Amino acid sequence: MSFRRGVVRQSKFRHVFAQAWKAEHCIDDVRVSRVTWDGPLCAVNPKFTAVIIESGGGGAFLVLPLNKSGRIDQATPTVCGHAAPVLDVQWCPHDDNIIASASEDCTVKVWEVPDGGLTGPMTEPVVTLEGHSKRVGILAWHPTAFNILLTAGCDNLVCVWDVGTGELVYQIADAHPDLIYSVSWNREGSAICTVCKDKALRVIDPRRGTVLKVKEKVHDGTRPMRAVFLSDGKILTTGFSRMSERQLALWDTNDMSEPMAVQEMDTSNGVLLPYYDPDTNMVYLCGKGDCTIRYFEVTDESPYVHFLSLYSSKEPQRGAGFLSKRGVDVNKCEIARFYKLHERKVEPISMTVPRKSDLFQGDLYPDTAGVEPSLLAEDWIAGQDAAPLLVSLSGGYAGTPSKHRDKLRNKPKLLSQGSGTDSSPVPRQASSPTATTTAKEMESEGVGVVQQRVTRAEGEGASDRARREEEVLSEVLAEVKALRSVVLAQGQRIELLERQLVRIEDGDV
Template identity: 60%
Template sequence: MSFRKVVRQSKFRHVFGQPVKNDQCYEDIRVSRVTWDSTFCAVNPKFLAVIVESSGGGAFLVLPLGKTGRVDKASPTVCGHTGPVLDIDWCPHNDEVIASGSEDCTVMVWQIPENGLASPLTEPVVVLEGHTKRVGIVTWHPTARNVLLSAGCDNVVLIWNVGTAEELYRLDTQHPDLIYNVCWNRNGSLFCSACKDKSVRIIDPRRGTLVAEREKAHEGARPMRAIFLADGKVFTTGFSRMSERQLALWDPGNLEEPMALQELDSSNGALLPFYDPDSSVVYVCGKGDSSIRYFEITDEPPYIHFLNTFTSKEPQRGMGSMPKRGLEVSKCEIARFYKLHERKCEPIVMTVPRKSDLFQDDLYPDTAGPEAALEAEEWVSGRDADPILISLREAYVPSKQRDLKVSRRNVLSDSRPTATPARPGAPTPAATTAMTTASGSLAGAGEARKLEEVMQELRALRALVKEQGERIGRLEEQLGRLENGDA
């Protein structure tokens, strides 16, 4: 009796990757040659940031997304670090704020002018000093405003309140060796880390406790990565003892055995995973590879389902991934990567081809928006909150309207007077003045009342927009049925 193999149904089986035309690339960028396994690239709906080679210190380039083509050698950079920049990360709650970690042992937070840099930016809004060795990892809290995590080659993880420049938590006993990467879970109550001692750890930063640990998650000696998925599982990339590259999926409740383990190939570049919580697709990019493989993670065995590989000619030096709210939904774009070559940055668009011009609800569930769900103080006090979601149906409206509510929010807009830092991490005098001004501006009960009124109005408007969006959706469906002769 013969069994026919059943092909698994998935709307992402036909994800189609395509590089953009040459004139849509960013040419003549001297990408950093630092031997550090960071992505070297960070992107959001307004700006592209790339760590570049620079004489006399560390620098990164920030370009408005639309400024494609050849990048002038004299283009201004963000250049306040005295050593090479190793990692950069855009703030998820303000598209004009970016953090950087450097070999000079500091973390700096920068406010980028609304229209991009007109001259070199040398004054950070805040300097965070607490590491004794180079800082290779910076990553913002996903839901609490102004909370930033940094990890250094001193094997220490620090968590900062950027609004007050104070060190909130110092985790200096959990990692006995170099930390390869750190990733927050969806609500920012925990983070996972991959370490040179081959262990993957899940840590509660506020209690400073180790929640779970898996030794030898991958047995090879080369760098690993660990990321949290939306359902709390952990996805890792690493190497086997025979130097085969591997992917694994773990249940934090039982780290004895991986739920799934797949061997990929025997290349030696570290695998950088990029995860889309809306579609449960993980895109895996190897440093030095010329391909992006993508996998769908599901609840049924074998859990990790290979979808396809996008391949191009040139190897990648680094990679950036656009947040969902920066994609073109009218073109059924479900991901966009910014691939770094030796001398350029090439956007790669991932689409699910559809015949209909209507908004594709199944491809675009509500996604994390730019509004913070918590203030730093609320998170410190023990509260957790999931990301505030937005509908991408509104993306048909010009993006300017979506950005308005965040574009004027300063990194330091803060309703309390600035606290004097209790530990190292004092800001520059200019930053202190800016912080005090920003902090004082919301003081007083009258102001708080006004703010509450504005928030109520905003909530009412949001509800109205959602209602209208649903109505438009229904009308579009009716129109589609009429056009197809169904009604």
């Protein structure tokens, strides 16, 4: 009698295991917010952990250095400028010191946290964004354009802001008839997907305000849903079945008539918060109010969404922060880290791939999105898109900012100050080159700019001149880098339009 061995799917993430950190490495005595909002209540980056906390007479959140552990004194300073409870916080992907907060007071505030953390209560934001008429519970920074922030509130509005100028640049008012549950950008930031209380999944062009795709009844249940864009353009949603079972589903945006995959899990009533890692194509599902974190790998092979394992603990989670890939410990083969919120504690949980070698595991760590933005705000507003600029994690990511970060941070503010005394929004024109401009032409232009600026510096002292030349060269190289990504994006857009034109001529549209 012969037996066939079951075919086991090969994957380097098949044996990923989760491990909670020891008690001495947790953060204790944190009064985690009890607000009735199905958000993560926590945001983490390679420098800081931010946790929304209970506070009297307004809204506040803690900001602690990432390596902070132990008991938190009640006198620890907080960010406390909101007049009502804070519902969401999100770190800027292009500046680890910038964080946005959304509140029941109908405002969004953007803060700049000093290196090393807070030394006193922070009450003055860099900018306050006012445009919602009801509480604001969703924040989403643009993945590749600097200073672009999306907000969504209980007034069913989606707003897109240029944080550098404080302008409301786009508002989507008519797309959602009811409460918006979640918003996610695609990888290039050219589209967003949303799920709403009407059970529909929508793909929206935020610059035109047009709904590109709609799928009614993504999940049949009445409980809140979530949606996240994957790097290949597919969308993963979580929700509930008609029988109140928790589900996840995978959707192909080219054909949303039926899901590519559906998986049912259990009958718990906690909302499933999805956390997506584009580098490994893994999705982690944290059930709000339950004790498990499930993780899956998404592939091109049926059944497309492959369950890997689950982490289970005794205490339920109030929320969770997901550390960006730049912050993980590559020497320990850590591919993800969560910061699980208990009632009065923050507990780090590491996801690790067991490997015996001490060498850098390049297959686990493809180049990942760095802090450098691909576009400035005005470039994206003018219609340009670009993929993230990637960095290597070989040797660990040092976390040091790019040379040009401060210049990029200040540039939009300088633009707004130089636009005259009139504070009304001024339509901005694209200042980038046409798609026919080549990278070589831009480099030669850059050299010319260097020569002009260096000539102006001839009269300065030798040391000043050398310093000035170095600064000028850095500026020009940054501009060339940005222009290169613009040219690439424009070329891709022209190619797309040409394909659409051919389809129209062939009668396919």
